[in-house]
Amino acid sequence: MAAMASLHLLATLLLILGYGRSLIAHIIDEASHQTTHSSNNMIIPNHTYRPSFHFLPSKNWMNGPMRYKGMYHLFYQHNPKAAVWDTAIEWGHSISKDLVNWFPLQPALTPNQPYDIKGCWSGSITILPNQKPFILYTGIDHNNHQTQNLAIPKNLSDPLLREWVKLPNNPLMKPTLGNKINVTSFRDPTTAWLGHDGFWRVIVGSQENEKGIAILYKSKDFLHWIKAKHPLNSAKKSGMWECPDFYPVSTKGKIGIETSVDGPQVRHVLKVSLYDTSHDYYLIGTYDTTKDVFVPDEKGFDKDELYLVQRYDYGKFYASKTFYDGAKKRRVLWGWINESSVQQDDEKKAWSGIQAIPRTVWLDESGKQLIQWPIAEIEKLRGHHVKLHSKVLKPGTLLQVSGVTAAQADVEISFQVSKLENAQELNPSWKLDPQILCSQKAKGGFGLLVLASKGMQEYTSVFFMIFKTNKKYVVVMCSDQSRSSLNHKNDLTTYGAFVNNVDPAHEELSLRILIDQSVVESFGGKGKACITSRVYPTLAINDKAHLHAFNNGTLHVKITRLSAWSMKKAKVN
Numbered sequence: 001m002a003a004m005a006s007l008h009l010l011a012t013l014l015l016i017l018g019y020g021r022s023l024i025a026h027i028i029d030e031a032s033h034q035t036t037h038s039s040n041n042m043i044i045p046n047h048t049y050r051p052s053f054h055f056l057p058s059k060n061w062m063n064g065p066m067r068y069k070g071m072y073h074l075f076y077q078h079n080p081k082a083a084v085w086d087t088a089i090e091w092g093h094s095i096s097k098d099l100v101n102w103f104p105l106q107p108a109l110t111p112n113q114p115y116d117i118k119g120c121w122s123g124s125i126t127i128l129p130n131q132k133p134f135i136l137y138t139g140i141d142h143n144n145h146q147t148q149n150l151a152i153p154k155n156l157s158d159p160l161l162r163e164w165v166k167l168p169n170n171p172l173m174k175p176t177l178g179n180k181i182n183v184t185s186f187r188d189p190t191t192a193w194l195g196h197d198g199f200w201r202v203i204v205g206s207q208e209n210e211k212g213i214a215i216l217y218k219s220k221d222f223l224h225w226i227k228a229k230h231p232l233n234s235a236k237k238s239g240m241w242e243c244p245d246f247y248p249v250s251t252k253g254k255i256g257i258e259t260s261v262d263g264p265q266v267r268h269v270l271k272v273s274l275y276d277t278s279h280d281y282y283l284i285g286t287y288d289t290t291k292d293v294f295v296p297d298e299k300g301f302d303k304d305e306l307y308l309v310q311r312y313d314y315g316k317f318y319a320s321k322t323f324y325d326g327a328k329k330r331r332v333l334w335g336w337i338n339e340s341s342v343q344q345d346d347e348k349k350a351w352s353g354i355q356a357i358p359r360t361v362w363l364d365e366s367g368k369q370l371i372q373w374p375i376a377e378i379e380k381l382r383g384h385h386v387k388l389h390s391k392v393l394k395p396g397t398l399l400q401v402s403g404v405t406a407a408q409a410d411v412e413i414s415f416q417v418s419k420l421e422n423a424q425e426l427n428p429s430w431k432l433d434p435q436i437l438c439s440q441k442a443k444g445g446f447g448l449l450v451l452a453s454k455g456m457q458e459y460t461s462v463f464f465m466i467f468k469t470n471k472k473y474v475v476v477m478c479s480d481q482s483r484s485s486l487n488h489k490n491d492l493t494t495y496g497a498f499v500n501n502v503d504p505a506h507e508e509l510s511l512r513i514l515i516d517q518s519v520v521e522s523f524g525g526k527g528k529a530c531i532t533s534r535v536y537p538t539l540a541i542n543d544k545a546h547l548h549a550f551n552n553g554t555l556h557v558k559i560t561r562l563s564a565w566s567m568k569k570a571k572v573n
Ligand SMILES: *[C@@H]1O[C@H](CO)[C@@H](O)[C@H](O)[C@H]1NC(C)=O
Pocket: 046, 047, 048
């Protein structure tokens, strides 16, 4: 178990402008006819729960994200041998023109050097001036020691960057007696950023006893790296920091900014994936370039009050990474979504792990949180459309939404709530952990029931709860999987998230859900709260799945707008 969780690496990537469209189209076409996946085991994949518009390899284990330029490239952690994690992890590689349809290429990196013989783990791509993409990644050697290594494209004229070469100077960063770095906790280098002093910087995740650390390295030439005296950030009690991510966000609207940009109207985000909890947490703060440290606005990642630290997603979402998409001037976030089934079931279905729908990410007007929204491109998969306006949902009502493929759909709904004085009191003695509020204190609520069987033996409910305190209303979004499957071997946790910076007395509450067979990705308050669930109904499968809106509480709720679309299948590998 520990070994399996220790992987998550991820990576990322990018590339190439200026090639003729027809050449690229031709190569993609050619590539799509090659089968690049090994067929060295005889398990026939079971596609019952296989998502149709999320990225996943044709089979076996995966995790990890991407990045771009001219064409989108995704490098992902892939086990070519089985749907579980082991020591053969390589960098799978797929390309796309739209972040929706993907074509597989040969692996970019495979374990074949003394320093990475037990795995090419996660890393990042940095595009250097003159459009040169460099991969920094973690290699695992015979002794399970971790080092950071560089790979560059073999042929920069190949628009698909199919082949990569590892530098003879590797490893470029390694634990030594002098630097006291933990040899088995030193991984996942970030995309590099360039300081005003002309030095590149990257951080690498690490741990020193219970202390989680973002070790900072600097380099003038990308080959010789020197560990800085101070880490960029650390937290005394947080355990190992995996897949750190550090990037600027604009204080002026949704526009994304390139990783090296700094200045007025820029804040910074530090994200870490905490190995001990399997969740991604982020802090917003200031990058003090004189001291070369990150100073968060709120307290750090210490374990004692982790439930107060913001997460991208309050369900299954880990080892995420962002990249700057210059063509669309946006920052895109990609996370890995683990299965919620037991390993034996993953092995039976022969695939495991998918990528979340890429999300555009920007700073909320309040400056206190990030907003995430599925990239616009996913909307081109929307097919048949069903709409509804102005419908009152009395307490105790269930309203079926027919006419869309409920197991593969995109649904947007907005609610207007009145008689808020009837809201449930928030007891001051409760721990303000939204997951606890959803699983133990939630009475009723209103929202959507997805992947519901006809007789309601199975359903996943995604809903809002409004609590009142003496001063204000507190909105919580819940994703309750407790009745999602009659197969109780699955993880049936109920997830919860606060929807902050909304006022239900004066504004509508909106919910968008992307449903794809076994994935339920929910966005509350226009992207202020996100929860991703994996569910495996046994009855509510394909055309036996139903969709409903519901009000199970005491509040007066009106649906002001509901739009649901059947989603087409994307072409994925
Ligand atoms: C595929 O998995 C589903 C769900 O577990 C199961 O009902 C079905 O029988 C499986 N199909 C095959 C061919 O094994």
